[in-house]
Amino acid sequence: MKRTLFFFTLTLIIGLTALFLFPYYTINPGVLVKGHTDLQNNCLACHSIGSGAPTEKCISCHKLSEIGLKKVSQAVSEKPNNKTNLLHKSIKNINCYYCHTEHNGLSKENATLNFTHSILPKQMLNNCADCHTDKKPDNKIHNLILNDCSNCHTTDKWERAEFKHQLLGEKQNDCKDCHINKTPDDELHIGLDKTVQCLQCHNTNAWKPSTFDHSKYFRFDKNHPSDCKNCHNEQKKFKSYTCYNCHEHQPARISEKHIKEGIRDFSNCVKCHRSGDEDEAKGNENRNNRGDESDND
Amino acid sequence: MALKFVGTKIIPSALIFISLIISAILLDFLFHLAGLVWIGRYLGIAGTFVIIASFIYSLRKRKIIKSGSPKRLLQNHELQGWIGALLILVHGGVHFNAVIPWLALFAMVIVVASGLTGKYLLKQAKERLKDKEAELVKQNKTTDEIEKELLYSSLLVDTMQKWRKVHMPLTMIFIAFALIHIIVTLLMWRW
Numbered sequence: 001m002k003r004t005l006f007f008f009t010l011t012l013i014i015g016l017t018a019l020f021l022f023p024y025y026t027i028n029p030g031v032l033v034k035g036h037t038d039l040q041n042n043c044l045a046c047h048s049i050g051s052g053a054p055t056e057k058c059i060s061c062h063k064l065s066e067i068g069l070k071k072v073s074q075a076v077s078e079k080p081n082n083k084t085n086l087l088h089k090s091i092k093n094i095n096c097y098y099c100h101t102e103h104n105g106l107s108k109e110n111a112t113l114n115f116t117h118s119i120l121p122k123q124m125l126n127n128c129a130d131c132h133t134d135k136k137p138d139n140k141i142h143n144l145i146l147n148d149c150s151n152c153h154t155t156d157k158w159e160r161a162e163f164k165h166q167l168l169g170e171k172q173n174d175c176k177d178c179h180i181n182k183t184p185d186d187e188l189h190i191g192l193d194k195t196v197q198c199l200q201c202h203n204t205n206a207w208k209p210s211t212f213d214h215s216k217y218f219r220f221d222k223n224h225p226s227d228c229k230n231c232h233n234e235q236k237k238f239k240s241y242t243c244y245n246c247h248e249h250q251p252a253r254i255s256e257k258h259i260k261e262g263i264r265d266f267s268n269c270v271k272c273h274r275s276g277d278e279d280e281a282k283g284n285e286n287r288n289n290r291g292d293e294s295d296n297d
Numbered sequence: 298m299a300l301k302f303v304g305t306k307i308i309p310s311a312l313i314f315i316s317l318i319i320s321a322i323l324l325d326f327l328f329h330l331a332g333l334v335w336i337g338r339y340l341g342i343a344g345t346f347v348i349i350a351s352f353i354y355s356l357r358k359r360k361i362i363k364s365g366s367p368k369r370l371l372q373n374h375e376l377q378g379w380i381g382a383l384l385i386l387v388h389g390g391v392h393f394n395a396v397i398p399w400l401a402l403f404a405m406v407i408v409v410a411s412g413l414t415g416k417y418l419l420k421q422a423k424e425r426l427k428d429k430e431a432e433l434v435k436q437n438k439t440t441d442e443i444e445k446e447l448l449y450s451s452l453l454v455d456t457m458q459k460w461r462k463v464h465m466p467l468t469m470i471f472i473a474f475a476l477i478h479i480i481v482t483l484l485m486w487r488w
Contacts, residue, residue: 003462003465003466004465004466004468004469005469007465007466007469007470007473008469008470008472008473009473011469011470011473011474012473012476012477015397015400015473015474015477016477018396018397019397019477019481025395025396026395026396026397027395027397027398027477027478027481027485028394028395029394029395029398030392030394031394043485047485049484049485050484051487052485052486052487052488053487054487097487103394
């Protein structure tokens with residue numbers, strides 16, 4: 001037992017002596033940043049017993065109001081950084097280790113952890129352009145919108161923008177101002193009167209579905225789904241259509257059926273048939289369509 | 298004969314040791330791969346507690362605590378020693394910074410190796426004791442005579458005492474270095 005205790009005590013004495021003589025080599029968990037190399041054997045310059053490296057010790061050298069503008073030695077920085085200065089001046093009650101670390105190598109980059117916007121005071125968060133001075137894109141849409149980037153962008157990533165047309169104010173009605181090449185070149189859209197506005201059928205949330213009321217011409221049902229190509233099989237022509245594309249509507253059969261009923265003019269199906277309901281047509285039948293009767297008149 | 302000796306005696310102990318080193322490297326690699334390196338810091342704390350738990354056997358052996366089957370506690374000591382060492386090896390990673398934590402880690406690995414040597418020696422001494430018992434039976438000695446002779450046999454006791462003279466100082470060196478590392482971390486780290 002005595003022998004065992006002897007080894008324990010001897011190791012403890014050797015270890016502690018080495019620790020006090022060469023703290024950097026014996027307990028330092030990693031290389032200090034270049035600017036702190038002169039502190040490498042003076043752990044207590046940054047550390048306090050029991051509380052790590054408190055902010056007070058950092059800011060006793062790195063004065064918040066001077067960060068970015070002056071060096072610790074009070075010499076004016078060769079590359080003054082107002083943005084860094086503004087950031088450090090504005091944040092209060094934040095521990096330095098929230099963004100900075102040490103014992104991570106000589107490079108200054110290694111001593112900076114990921115910055116998060118969450119540490120910024122509210123006032124600063126609302127003024128993105130104070131820091132991101134060069135970030136406002138010079139294009140039509142950004143020129144129309146004022147300064148509040150956070151309406152569309154988040155602090156996580158610039159490119160996850162959620163544009164809201166409402167931000168454009170009155171300008172949101174001038175769709176073609178921005179959507180210059182977006183007008184569809186189909187017969188339906190080209191044929192529209194120039195006074196017709198996109199917003200009469202479409203809204204700013206999504207281009208599709210539009211509020212165009214197809215049921216004025218034909219109502220869809222399970223046998224007649226709203227797939228344009230079912231009936232409008234000529235590309236980009238929506239004014240012409242055909243009902244003769246399915247098993248049910250064979251020209252010879254339809255012709256025979258209508259003639260049997262005494263209907264001679266049945267080229268424009270939707271004139272009488274506004275839905276798949278065959279009986280509905282009976283109410284809509286224009287007696288004048290009955291060629292034989294009109295002939296007799 | 299020599300091959301059988303290596304296969305049945307040496308290899309099992311060596312495999313336990315090699316599996317410890319390989320598991321530590323693999324686990325450390327996986328943590329790096331998954332970006333979970335920070336977990337390593339806390340594995341040091343977990344490993345320390347597991348190793349402290351393994352010392353229950355030592356307390357039982359010295360009769361400081363009086364309950365618990367020594368055989369079962371020895372098995373726990375071996376298992377907890379292996380798991381604790383694994384967690385601490387991952388905690389240390391392959392970083393060569395401060396000397397004291399590294400000496401503690403190195404001493405720990407040596408202690409594990411020493412423990413496995415002790416396990417082998419104990420097994421071997423027990424087998425030799427069995428052989429001797431068989432020999433005494435062959436000599437037509439009575440059960441009382443056999444028991445008496447084996448009781449005074451210093452085979453097992455001698456071997457283990459000699460081994461303990463190495464194992465205990467190594468353990469103390471490990472504990473002393475680990476203690477310095479733990480106290481410095483407790484004082485300097487922000488908790």
